[in-house]
Amino acid sequence: xxLEDVLFWCIPIVVAxxxxxxxxxxKRAQRKWLRYSTRAVPVFLWSVSLLLVLFGFVxxxxxxxxxxxxxxxxxxxxxxxxxxxxxxGALGEDMVMVHVRKNWFHAWxxxxxxPGTKDASGxxxxxxxxxxxxxxxxxxxIMISTPDGRxxxxxxxxxxxxxxxxxxxxxx
Numbered sequence: 001x002x003l004e005d006v007l008f009w010c011i012p013i014v015v016a017x018x019x020x021x022x023x024x025x026x027k028r029a030q031r032k033w034l035r036y037s038t039r040a041v042p043v044f045l046w047s048v049s050l051l052l053v054l055f056g057f058v059x060x061x062x063x064x065x066x067x068x069x070x071x072x073x074x075x076x077x078x079x080x081x082x083x084x085x086x087x088x089g090a091l092g093e094d095m096v097m098v099h100v101r102k103n104w105f106h107a108w109x110x111x112x113x114x115p116g117t118k119d120a121s122g123x124x125x126x127x128x129x130x131x132x133x134x135x136x137x138x139x140x141x142i143m144i145s146t147p148d149g150r151x152x153x154x155x156x157x158x159x160x161x162x163x164x165x166x167x168x169x170x171x172x
Contacts, residue, residue, distance in 0.1 A: 008056060012049040019045030076132040078103055079165055083127045085116075096125045098137055100162045109162040112137050112169065134166050141171040 022042035029035040069084040080103055086095045096116040099108035116125060116139070126138040137158060158169035 012052040012056075015045050015052065016049040019043075019049065070127075072127050072129065073103070074129050074132050074135075074165075078132065079135075079163060081127050081129070081135055081165075082108065083125060096139070098125065098127055100135060100165050100167070102163050106163065111135075111162045111167050112139070112158050114139060116140070130168065133164070134168060136168045136170060138170050138172055 019042040022045065023039060026035050026038040026042065029038055068087075069082050072081040072083065074080070080101055082099045082101075084095075084097045084099070086097065093115050096112070096114050097110060098112035100111050101108045112125070114125070125140075126136075128136045128138070130136050158167055160167055
């Protein structure tokens with residue numbers, strides 16, 4: 001679970017805690033009509049909290065179908081590389097992406113993005129750590145036929161350095 005996921009799940013907890021606090025404060029009201037009217041706010045906050053939890057659960061389940069990812073920690077454990085396959089179906093092009101970050105509370109940096117899929121025999125791109133500071137990304141060359149011969153469809157779009165890691169890209 002990533003940091004942004006943890007922060008998202010903290011929102012309903014905070015809203016529910018505010019609702020509990022409001023419920024306890026409403027008990028101190030002397031007049032019955034005031035007590036019942038002030039209890040409407042905590043009930044509303046609990047309802048919002050429940051809806052946020054349901055929304056997050058449904059969104060999390062839908063997101064898993066579009067994206068699969070594998071994490072590759074560096075040998076010393078200070079960096080993590082994530083190889084993601086995004087398959088939105090009819091909504092867009094299938095993509096292969098590689099992100100790198102320092103371990104724990106750092107943001108992911110995109111270092112590679114190309115069209116591709118995770119096929120039945122394996123995967124379209126490979127990620128392997130050469131050592132603690134060098135990451136190898138192997139990917140198939142996408143070639144097209146032209147009257148002049150075969151040419152690479154897209155130029156290599158691979159960052160050279162991210163999060164203190166030197167990225168080495170290699171086509172096969």
